[in-house]
Amino acid sequence: MSSSPYRIQPFARIVLSMVVLWTAISVLGALQTYSDNLRAGQSSHYPALLATWFVEYAVPLIVLSCILCIALTRWPALISHPCNVVAMFACLVLLFQPAQWMYMAWQRGMLQVSSLEDAWQLLMRMLLVGWFSTTGTFAAILAFFYWRQSKERELAWQRSQTDMLNLRLALEEQRMLALRAQLEPHFLFNALNAISALVRSDDKRLALQGIGRLSELLRYVLSASSGHTVSVAAELRFVQDYLALQRLRYGERLRMQVDGAGEGLEHIACPPLLLQPLVENALRHDLDCSEGPSDIHLSFIREHDALLVRVTNPARCDTPANPGAGLGLANTRDRLRLMHPEAALFAGRQGERFVAEVRLPLAQAD
Structure with a gap:
């Protein structure tokens, strides 16, 4: 009533x-x-x-x-x-x-x-x-x-469109989190593989150094995971620290040339852990498939509306491919698509080298 x-x-x-x-x-x-x-x-x-x-x-x-x-x-x-x-x-x-x-x-x-x-x-x-x-x-x-x-x-209709957009954004956010959660254990697994190789070599000093470097890498991973994007410069520093850990395992065989790195990378955004899977893929298909030194090139090429990040390594026909899961490149491609519709990853053989190229729009980092 x-x-x-x-x-x-x-x-x-x-x-x-x-x-x-x-x-x-x-x-x-x-x-x-x-x-x-x-x-x-x-x-x-x-x-x-x-x-x-x-x-x-x-x-x-x-x-x-x-x-x-x-x-x-x-x-x-x-x-x-x-x-x-x-x-x-x-x-x-x-x-x-x-x-x-x-x-x-x-x-x-x-x-x-x-x-x-x-x-x-x-x-x-x-x-x-x-x-x-x-x-x-x-x-x-x-x-x-x-x-x-x-x-x-x-x-x-506008409310339904807004609800659908919010739902789609929520689903994309969950997918991004799932991809990130999938990638971080993948990175940790490969880093622990490098340390286990040092332990098997019975070099305790290098193994302890590797554990120390791994702890520094994990700090970055935890910090970067709190945001949707980081700067390309921060990713480059993380990759250099990751290579320092891998160098404890490979020694002087691990050689990588970096071109085009400059101050402008501080202002360009990319998903966290973008470069590490590309470099890891190059290491796996270069050093793990041969006994000689590596020949890996990492270059940053600035265009008027985008940054091209290119990682190349020899594509040897006479060595068997490393039986990796292929998770790194596929995960990276999906995360780029979720970050920006114009971001993309192209990977494949070009002549005698394997090329992985990322196209990043010139967006500001978080």
């Missing part, structure tokens, strides 16, 4: 709004009639004109407006089908309009009908009275509710 006032309140607002609207129209209509009478030299009394306008014209239209607004507010489906609109218009013509004529004739004292001829004259006199204002009111109210339904549909 306590909710009934809340259901009545919107209808009370409708009635009050209609009364205020038609009162204002009556004030203007009476003022226009008063002005016309003055120009015609006829004496008139404005309060009386206002009362006539309000009682004869405004009251029926207030009733019509309230009935239509309350009905369409409670049952919006009434205007969802053309047949319903036609039925409402038929009720307007067959029921409301005659009732309005009778009301206005009563107000004007014209209901004293003594013959069929008097009735016919009254009908002819009232036939056009209020017709334009009644049908105009009907059309205006329907147009308003059509517009309101259109706005509500538009807002509902």
